[in-house]
Amino acid sequence: MLQNRFGRLAATALAGGMLMGAAACGGDEPATSASPSGAASSAPAASGAKVGLAYDIGGRGDQSFNDAAAAGLDKAKTELGLAETKELEAGNGETDAAKEERLRLLAQGGFNPIIAVGFAYSGPVKKVATEFPDVKFAIVDDEAATGPNISNLVFAEHEGSFLVGAAAALKSTKNHVGFVGGVEVPLIKKFEAGFVAGAKAVKSDIKVDVKYLTQPPDFAGFADPAKGKTAAEGMFDAGADVIYHAAGGSGGGVFEAAKAANGKAIGVDSDQAKTAAEDVRDVIMTSMVKKVDVAVFDFLKGATSGAAKSGTTVYDLKASGVDYSTTGGQVDDIKTKLDEYKQKIISGEITVPKEVS
Template sequence: MLQNRFGKLAATALTGSMLMGAAACGGSEPATTAKPSEGASSAAPAAAGAKVGLAYDIGGRGDQSFNDAAAAGLDKAKPELGLAEAKEIEASNGETEAAKEERLRLLASGGYNPIVAIGFAYSGPVKKVAAEFPDVKFAIVDDAAATGANISNLLFAEHEGSFLIGAAAALKSKKNHVGFVGGVEVPLIKKFEAGFVAGAKAVKADVKIDVNYLSQPPEFSGFNDPAKGKTAATGMFDAGADVVYHAAGGSGGGVFEAAKAAKGLAIGVDSDQAKTAAADVQSVIVTSMIKKVDVAVFDFLKSFSTGAVKAGPQVYDLKAGGVDYSTTGGQVDDIKAKLDEYKQKIISGEITVPDKTS
């Protein structure tokens, strides 16, 4: 199996703004609710010799969160689907769409098929390059705006998972004061905030909620700046919050450090960060909003191996098990019954979780 992390292929980071794709749901085909895979699958003939290209968002493999979840899906696929090769590349903060396009174009022209783009920053580049290579299958995580006959949109109900996290934060807070740290203030991360606020207020209508975004588009360093994350969370703890949730990618490490210093609690995102974060901060992570990017990436690669790739939106929601909360460490054992009650009410439709802030 290939284990090496590949660097940039040809283009270096360029200055300029990134035009970001819309994060709201939509697309050229009706959305289908995904059913995450269970267990191992045997390799199909179409998988043999497949060369997979995977383009990470800012932070790349090793961010202990969003990108690492995608990497886990690829790592699972290598032996189970018999991939011949996997090439991994990553984005740099501040680069232009042209740089992303060129990377994707080099993968496609180099025989990599399928190609998976991790994050909505690839929206425009994926749409353009996929049109140039109609025989190559593309998938993009967290974006519904890039549409085409050979593009699969892997989407998640982040607001539903974040509702459970908001409820957990309010139930765990002794000061009736919690916080939310967002990486970049874009529609996708606002979905996390909307669900978190709704969940916290469902538990305690008068709960105080602090919100801080680390950067504003077109500046996307908020997804990979632990120092900014620590500063923002420290401010919240100093102001009286005792539980802080982050949706900030690699910046979350700083939030955990702030929680440890303040003797407070933190909540992770995307991966079960009580397992993936630095060992010295894992004890302050009460739970994480799990977003099963690994499952979505594996499902897409598996569908390619069997010739069953579908274009358009594939939605991984709470009902499908695409989002959830983690229980590592046992810190939510005392409130698990209440969280599961909320989960069932969301799944049944009794509770409709907002995906936008008011």
């Protein structure tokens, strides 16, 4: 997958050659359901702040998770008058110590606030935030790293995945769909659980193939399009006609396989019918949109005004933090049905499982 050259050069310059490793990973009002115990940062950033952002594996240019975070930062640059931003990339296989050093160098460089993109930063964020109590940190997709200066930005991925699972079942003519996960970790299992539940809500007897590209601590499954393509090819060959991926940059390979098999694919995190390579966009019938851009911007807006809260903010379906996309019009004919499911989830009539049964 594409890597952002500038980000890597920036990381090298900032670390002074110290960072040799790579990091692991993947209609309602905006979400504001922060933990009531959350408190404002001890030293909130002001407008004109220097903002640091540490990417998950894949970095800017992954057309998915990291690009969504980048979009939130870009909006903040335009609208919040940030003085300076520094974006550091990660790669597969690095230790927590390398992640800690990345965050520590940002803090030492005067960047405040600092955003860590991905659950793999959990331990490093908790440790470095303790060392720099006057710096405000945020981490995406993790609730375990807690502290008075840490904001946890999390999503109801299972709810959005239920909707695209329903879409897959409604569109499948073979009663056979698939799910490709990047790495088999609890977070990605939430995507699988929601997808399977949504598909089976439509057709109780539908067959759902599941394949994970790697197992932790190997997080390369989020940045290996070749593996994504091989996994999807196997599913299409076995009879599936719609495949959903939650595999970051590896999803590009899933789209290639769908194109070759005359099948359909479902994107993740970003509206990938807009962000994927142009020659495969027509196979992406919808995407489970996880609004990391909104969460990043909301956090930066709060931090620059002194209103950021520590603790958890949940971006769920009710808060429009997750949804399904309609780009390309391929789900227009089932939109009414999908919206019915959406309202039932929001109202509590349907409770979407977070774990695979």
